[in-house]
Amino acid sequence: MAWSANTIAWAAIALVLIAAETFIPGAFLLWMGIAAAVVWLVVLLFPGLGLLVQVVLFAALSVVAVLAYLKWGRRRERPSDRPLLNRRAEQMVGREVALDRAIVGGRGRVKLDDAYWEVSGPELEAGQRVRVIGANGMVLEVREAG
Known part of the structure; x- marks a missing residue:
């Protein structure tokens, strides 16, 4: 497990996306950051993986993670006690x-x-x-x- 430019880049992308979620809330960047972290782990375990494969893996994991959140994660949110507040x-x-x-x-x-x-x-x-x-x-x- 060697730290290469790719592993450092994916770790940085993951950290930036997860940190950006705190400034731009919406539970969207968080899941993309988690996808980048998974790609970082995959690249760490398989250092010979090509850049195109890494990017495709990141895109696929991002879509799956965001869709999974939209399907299952939002169900757990508390209903508002004032649903017409901004309407x-x-x-x-x-x-x-x-x-x-x-x-x-x-x-x-x-x-x-x-x-x-x-x-x-x-x-x-x-x-x-x-x-x-x-x-x-x-x-x-x-x-x-x-």
Whole structure:
């Protein structure tokens, strides 16, 4: 087991990828780093392995490791106690409010809390009560309340 340029390179790649995971979280680089560590061990045990074989082995192990994480690893994650935390428009579904601006041509406006929201829905007059039934991006879908 001799330390060659290839073994040092794969050890460095593994360390860099695993360390990068701490700065760019997402559980993606970690698995690529583990794949690089496996290639490092293989190159350490079989020093005559060609560079092309090493790169193909790394690519294959990276794909397998990331896919395995996506299939089995994510199941173990805790469900969020606030799944709509960063989905502000979806948080408005179910609320009733008066139209601030009439819906003309399918578009209008409401004021919810401290913000004005564009709405889409049937033609309705300003001041009429509507219920938010959905969200399409940052546009709330409404229907007449009642």
